[in-house]
Amino acid sequence: MASRLYKFLDVTEKRLQSFFELLAGLTLFSLRFLKEVFVPPYEVEEIRKHMIELGMKTLPIVGVTGFIIGLVITMQLQPVLQRFGAEAFLPGSVGISIVRELGPVITALIFAGRVSSGIGAELGSMRVTEQIDAMEVSGVNPFKFLVVTRVFATTFILPILTVYVIFIALIGAYIAVVLVQNMTWEYYTGRVIFSVEFGDAIPGVAKTFVFGYIVGIVGAYLGYNAKNGTEGVGKASTTSVVVSSLLILVLDMILVKLTLWLWPIAK
Amino acid sequence: MVVIKDLHKSFENQVVLNGISMHVENAQNMVVFGRSGTGKSVLLKCVIRLMEPDAGEVTIDGKDVLSLNLNELNTLRKDIGFLFQGAALYDSMSVRENLEFPLIRNFDYSQEEIDKRISDVLEAVSLEGEIDKMPSELSGGMRKRIGLARSIITKPKLMLYDEPTTGLDPITAKEISSLILELQLAYKMTSIVVTHDLLCAKIIADRAIVLKKGHIHSEGTIEELLSDKDPFLVDFFSDEVINKNGRG
Numbered sequence A: 001m002a003s004r005l006y007k008f009l010d011v012t013e014k015r016l017q018s019f020f021e022l023l024a025g026l027t028l029f030s031l032r033f034l035k036e037v038f039v040p041p042y043e044v045e046e047i048r049k050h051m052i053e054l055g056m057k058t059l060p061i062v063g064v065t066g067f068i069i070g071l072v073i074t075m076q077l078q079p080v081l082q083r084f085g086a087e088a089f090l091p092g093s094v095g096i097s098i099v100r101e102l103g104p105v106i107t108a109l110i111f112a113g114r115v116s117s118g119i120g121a122e123l124g125s126m127r128v129t130e131q132i133d134a135m136e137v138s139g140v141n142p143f144k145f146l147v148v149t150r151v152f153a154t155t156f157i158l159p160i161l162t163v164y165v166i167f168i169a170l171i172g173a174y175i176a177v178v179l180v181q182n183m184t185w186e187y188y189t190g191r192v193i194f195s196v197e198f199g200d201a202i203p204g205v206a207k208t209f210v211f212g213y214i215v216g217i218v219g220a221y222l223g224y225n226a227k228n229g230t231e232g233v234g235k236a237s238t239t240s241v242v243v244s245s246l247l248i249l250v251l252d253m254i255l256v257k258l259t260l261w262l263w264p265i266a267k
Numbered sequence B: 001m002v003v004i005k006d007l008h009k010s011f012e013n014q015v016v017l018n019g020i021s022m023h024v025e026n027a028q029n030m031v032v033f034g035r036s037g038t039g040k041s042v043l044l045k046c047v048i049r050l051m052e053p054d055a056g057e058v059t060i061d062g063k064d065v066l067s068l069n070l071n072e073l074n075t076l077r078k079d080i081g082f083l084f085q086g087a088a089l090y091d092s093m094s095v096r097e098n099l100e101f102p103l104i105r106n107f108d109y110s111q112e113e114i115d116k117r118i119s120d121v122l123e124a125v126s127l128e129g130e131i132d133k134m135p136s137e138l139s140g141g142m143r144k145r146i147g148l149a150r151s152i153i154t155k156p157k158l159m160l161y162d163e164p165t166t167g168l169d170p171i172t173a174k175e176i177s178s179l180i181l182e183l184q185l186a187y188k189m190t191s192i193v194v195t196h197d198l199l200c201a202k203i204i205a206d207r208a209i210v211l212k213k214g215h216i217h218s219e220g221t222i223e224e225l226l227s228d229k230d231p232f233l234v235d236f237f238s239d240e241v242i243n244k245n246g247r248g
Helices: A001-038 A046-085 A087-128 A132-138 A142-180 A184-195 A198-224 A228-264 B041-049 B069-079 B095-106 B111-126 B140-152 B169-186 B200-205 B222-227 B233-246
Strands: B002-011 B014-024 B029-034 B055-060 B081-084 B158-162 B189-195 B206-214 B215-220
Touching: A001 A142, A001 A198, A046 A087, A046 A142, A087 A142, A087 A184, A087 A198, A087 A228, A132 A142, A132 B081, A142 A184, A142 A198, A142 B041, A198 A228, A198 B233, A228 B095, B002 B041, B014 B041, B014 B189, B014 B206, B014 B215, B029 B041, B041 B055, B041 B158, B041 B189, B081 B140, B081 B169, B095 B140, B111 B140, B111 B158, B111 B169, B111 B189, B140 B169, B158 B169, B169 B189, B169 B200, B189 B200, B200 B222, B206 B222, B206 B233, B215 B233, B222 B233
Parallel strands: B029 B189, B029 B206, B081 B158, B158 B189
Antiparallel strands: B002 B014, B002 B055, B206 B215
16 A cells, blocks of 8 residues: 555656656746747748748648538537527627637647647657757757747747638538528628627637747747657657647636636627 | 867766867867767767767867857857768758758858859769759668768868768768768868778778777777777777678
């Protein structure tokens, strides 16, 4: 019994230690990013290349997911609202859920799965094959060239993808509405626009800048510091997805509270 | 000239370099021998500060490398080439982009000058036809040659080679060794070569040192080291011969 307890405490101690090491490492890495992002040379061409690459890579999957989410959330809400005789509120409630929460968070989670793991694997592989060292030896700052450009790209491409997903999801929702109700596109969009306010759209999209940053910085941190050959690359890739997804959800909770305080829902 | 004085490096409790002191004259090829894990690659990385030594002194052409700030270090690194064990070509870039990379980033050359340098180094490594290929399309020997071409494209004064012939068949290894010597003579570079390969060392070395447990065990020309009756050296070089020629 005592040995089991000792083993449990030992494992817990090691896990806690590695968790706090990760947190401290990420914080220092973020500080370095914030320091270097403002220092020239600005790798504009690299940032543009990564934004296009990451955007194009994620566009189909987030589009399909957005469409299905819009469709499904409408199909789920319709009978509930019907029960209360509130079917007229369907476009508005679906619109608000998609714009405020579902669109940004679902896009960010899919983006994390697709991009954070990719960045972790790419930089991890560059680390273990000494490509990052080679860059450093040639007098180039690899942090600026590899990390700053990717994190900058993820921070600014995710909000664009989110706006795209919101539109696709609203189209998916309209198709679901048409399947159960006789509603024109004009009436549907009118109801959505009437219900969704500026204070719903801005915080929803604004928080995706933070999510985009998280996706980039976590993948870059774990990849840039990968060790132990190909095993380390795999670990960097999978851990990137887990950590960035978890951070997105935790930060979402905090940001929702913050945005509700800054932009309260009109009564 | 490269001067290393009393260099120390440890990883946690493991002492890897324990007071290494050596010097390499200009235009000289110095070979560093040693069994696996004796700190040969760590020594190279400490010279160029890819790793920070715990203590000691490294001077390159009179500059104290360990006291340079990042900008000064990057300026110094422009005069240093490094051939990594696996060549370390950038996977996402073509051969041309790999070769252009250090020139575009660090120098203000015209496109014509860059093209000329690329064509010169590719000719030097006999791979003119591979310019548009990706690293994944190249064989191990070709990757090493392109890595070498990338290292010398800036015409460095000092070249550091980390196991330049490891993983290559004996013929390609001999070709790479001869190429290193040719380039060294053509560009008048100072070189430090870490290797296990006795044949490579015989081709290129002016002098050599043998590391043992973080110390310099012996130093001299290859002939001097091979004729030394010291039991460790006899054992070490007989192992090298067996590695090279099978059952010897």
